[in-house]
Amino acid sequence: EAGVAQSPRYKIIEKRQSVAFWCNPISGHATLYWYQQILGQGPKLLIQFQNNGVVDDSQLPKDRFSAERLKGVDSTLKIQPAKLEDSAVYLCASSLWRSDTYNEQFFGPGTRLTVL
Amino acid sequence: AQSVTQLGSHVSVSEGALVLLRCNYSSSVPPYLFWYVQYPNQGLQLLLKYTSAATLVKGINGFEAEFKKSETSFHLTKPSAHMSDAAEYFCAVSDKTSYDKVIFGPGTSLSVIP
Numbered sequence: 119e120a121g122v123a124q125s126p127r128y129k130i131i132e133k134r135q136s137v138a139f140w141c142n143p144i145s146g147h148a149t150l151y152w153y154q155q156i157l158g159q160g161p162k163l164l165i166q167f168q169n170n171g172v173v174d175d176s177q178l179p180k181d182r183f184s185a186e187r188l189k190g191v192d193s194t195l196k197i198q199p200a201k202l203e204d205s206a207v208y209l210c211a212s213s214l215w216r217s218d219t220y221n222e223q224f225f226g227p228g229t230r231l232t233v234l
Numbered sequence: 235a236q237s238v239t240q241l242g243s244h245v246s247v248s249e250g251a252l253v254l255l256r257c258n259y260s261s262s263v264p265p266y267l268f269w270y271v272q273y274p275n276q277g278l279q280l281l282l283k284y285t286s287a288a289t290l291v292k293g294i295n296g297f298e299a300e301f302k303k304s305e306t307s308f309h310l311t312k313p314s315a316h317m318s319d320a321a322e323y324f325c326a327v328s329d330k331t332s333y334d335k336v337i338f339g340p341g342t343s344l345s346v347i348p
Contacts, residue, residue: 160338225277
């Protein structure tokens, strides 16, 4: 079974530029998550999708970050314009969904963003 | 609000020695608790989870953790460290009111000395 795919793996940009990350979840997984992992910290949830609807985006800096999940499969996360503090690893995860139990999240390898 | 603390941002052990990584949680409702491992340049992988069944949980690669409600702890152990165990370990918490809202701790980097 193929895992969660992410691209690119690495990206270096200058501040105020824009950048986009792509995620392809495990086939059949209804839930998709984007996390931000700053060096030395644990992952922090940015946004959670259930199929193509947003379940939680309370920690997404909406003035510069946006995300979409068209057709309930692939997802893109965009930053525009980037700031120095956006330097981090952006992790995508996916899971099946049942309302009555914990759904294990499977993580992709991440995209390491460096903002200069 | 839920939170997780991990004592020690970096732990070093000798190969063959006991591994002990500490985790304490805060939750107003019975928690679900997890340990994840992250190898360099890879995503997170679930090691084990506690979801209100047996308090001693066994995971992959010989790791286990014990849920102690009185101490609000969920420490991770392995009897004998292997070089391949060198990685970043994250303790995390969620609960039945919001299964998918997983809050991660800051992580502990484990080094294994030959």
